[in-house]
Amino acid sequence: MTSTRPPSMADVAARAGVSHQTVSRVLNAHAYVRPETRERVQAAIEELGYRPNRAARALATARTKTVGVLVTNATFFGPASTAFAIEAAARAEGYFVSIGSLPAYDPQTVRAALDQLIDQGVEGILVVVPQREVMDLVELVAPTTPVVAVAARADIPADSRIRYVEVDQALGGALATRHLLDQGHRRVVHVAGPAGWYDADERAGAYTRTMGEAGLESRLVPAGGWAAADGYEVGRALAAEVASGGPTAVFAANDTLAMGLLRAFWEAGLRVPDDVSLVGFDDIDGSEFLVPALTTVRQPFDEIGRAATHALLWPDAAQVAVVIPPVLVVRDSTAAPAPR
Known part of the structure; x- marks a missing residue:
C-alpha cells in the first residue's frame, strides 16, 4: 500500500545518501556543506516534495493545531x-x-x-x-x-x-426566481454577478432554468462585479425600461448589487415594489433595514x-x-x- 504520509527529513537523507544532520545543515544554510552535497540534498528535497515543518520540529507531538x-x-x-x-x-x-x-x-x-x-x-x-x-x-x-x-x-x-x-447556489437561485413567479411576475430580469465565479454561474443558471420551466423568456444582465456601484450602473439602464413597460421584477445576484439597483430606481422615481419587485442574495447585515426591507436568499x-x-x-x-x-x-x- 502506498504511504500517504508526507516525506520526512529521514526520507531526504536516504534519497541523497547523506546523514540526517547533513540534511539539517542544508535546510539551515550551514556554511560547512560541500557544494556537490548541498546540490544532491536539494535535488532530493525537490524530488520528494519535502517541506520543513518548523512547528513540528518545535513540538514533540508534531502537531501545530x-x-x-x-x-x-x-x-x-x-x-x-x-x-x-x-x-x-x-x-x-x-x-x-x-x-x-x-x-x-x-x-x-x-x-x-x-x-x-x-x-x-x-x-x-x-x-x-x-x-x-x-x-x-x-x-x-x-x-x-x-x-x-x-x-x-x-x-x-x-x-x-x-x-x-x-x-x-442553484437552489437559492431557483427559490428567488420562483418567488417572483409565484407573485405573478412574468418579465423577470436577472442582474448577474461576474463570470467565472461558481456562485454567480450557479445562480444565473438556476434563474434561466426556472424561467424556461415556466415557459418564460429569461434575460441575463451582466453587472461585471459584485459591488453596489455595479448594481447602480445597471439599474440606471433598467429603470428606463421599467418606466416604459419593461421588466416588473429583478433578481440581483447579491444584496450589494440590489442596494445599487434600489438607489438607481429611487433616483428614477420608481417605487419598489409598487413599480418593480427586487430580490437579492446573501442576506447581508442590514438588508432588513433598507427601504424597503430587502427580500433575499440567506446563506448560513x-x-x-x-x-x-x-x-x-x-x-x-x-x-x-x-x-x-x-x-x-x-x-x-x-x-x-x-x-x-
Missing part, C-alpha cells in the same frame, strides 16, 4: 463571512487559523500562497476563493496536505484530492464554517462534497405586479 485559510484579498461579503465563520469554528475545536490572501489569480501566486501556508506547518488548508480559474489551479497543484474548498462546484474532477463544501455562513472545518479535521471518506441549503427570506421589496 493550526489550519490555513486561503482567501481572496478583496472584501467580498460571501468569502469574508465564510472565512470569519471558519475561524470561529476552528477556534471552538482548539485550532488556530493562519490566513493567506490572493492578490492575483495566476499559477505562480496560487502556488506561492499554498506553499506559504504549508511552510507554516498547517495541518490542512481551507480554500475560500470560489472562482473557477483559482480552483482549477488548486486542483492542479493540490499538496499532500489535506485541502477543503468552499465552492459550489458542479464539475468536481473524478480524481480530485480536494473535498468541497458548498451552499446550494456559520453552518458553512462548521461544515468546512469538520470536513478538514474529520474527513469522511465516503463524502466528496457537503451541500447546505439556503433559505428564502421574504420582506417588503417584493409584491404582485401592478396592472399596466
Whole structure:
C-alpha cells in the first residue's frame, strides 16, 4: 500500500545518501556543506516534495493545531463571512487559523500562497476563493496536505484530492426566481454577478432554468462585479425600461448589487415594489433595514464554517462534497405586479 504520509527529513537523507544532520545543515544554510552535497540534498528535497515543518520540529507531538485559510484579498461579503465563520469554528475545536490572501489569480501566486501556508506547518488548508480559474489551479497543484474548498462546484474532477463544501447556489437561485413567479411576475430580469465565479454561474443558471420551466423568456444582465456601484450602473439602464413597460421584477445576484439597483430606481422615481419587485442574495447585515426591507436568499455562513472545518479535521471518506441549503427570506421589496 502506498504511504500517504508526507516525506520526512529521514526520507531526504536516504534519497541523497547523506546523514540526517547533513540534511539539517542544508535546510539551515550551514556554511560547512560541500557544494556537490548541498546540490544532491536539494535535488532530493525537490524530488520528494519535502517541506520543513518548523512547528513540528518545535513540538514533540508534531502537531501545530493550526489550519490555513486561503482567501481572496478583496472584501467580498460571501468569502469574508465564510472565512470569519471558519475561524470561529476552528477556534471552538482548539485550532488556530493562519490566513493567506490572493492578490492575483495566476499559477505562480496560487502556488506561492499554498506553499506559504504549508511552510507554516498547517495541518490542512481551507480554500475560500470560489472562482473557477483559482480552483482549477488548486486542483492542479493540490499538496499532500489535506485541502477543503468552499465552492459550489458542479464539475468536481473524478480524481480530485480536494473535498468541497458548498451552499446550494442553484437552489437559492431557483427559490428567488420562483418567488417572483409565484407573485405573478412574468418579465423577470436577472442582474448577474461576474463570470467565472461558481456562485454567480450557479445562480444565473438556476434563474434561466426556472424561467424556461415556466415557459418564460429569461434575460441575463451582466453587472461585471459584485459591488453596489455595479448594481447602480445597471439599474440606471433598467429603470428606463421599467418606466416604459419593461421588466416588473429583478433578481440581483447579491444584496450589494440590489442596494445599487434600489438607489438607481429611487433616483428614477420608481417605487419598489409598487413599480418593480427586487430580490437579492446573501442576506447581508442590514438588508432588513433598507427601504424597503430587502427580500433575499440567506446563506448560513456559520453552518458553512462548521461544515468546512469538520470536513478538514474529520474527513469522511465516503463524502466528496457537503451541500447546505439556503433559505428564502421574504420582506417588503417584493409584491404582485401592478396592472399596466
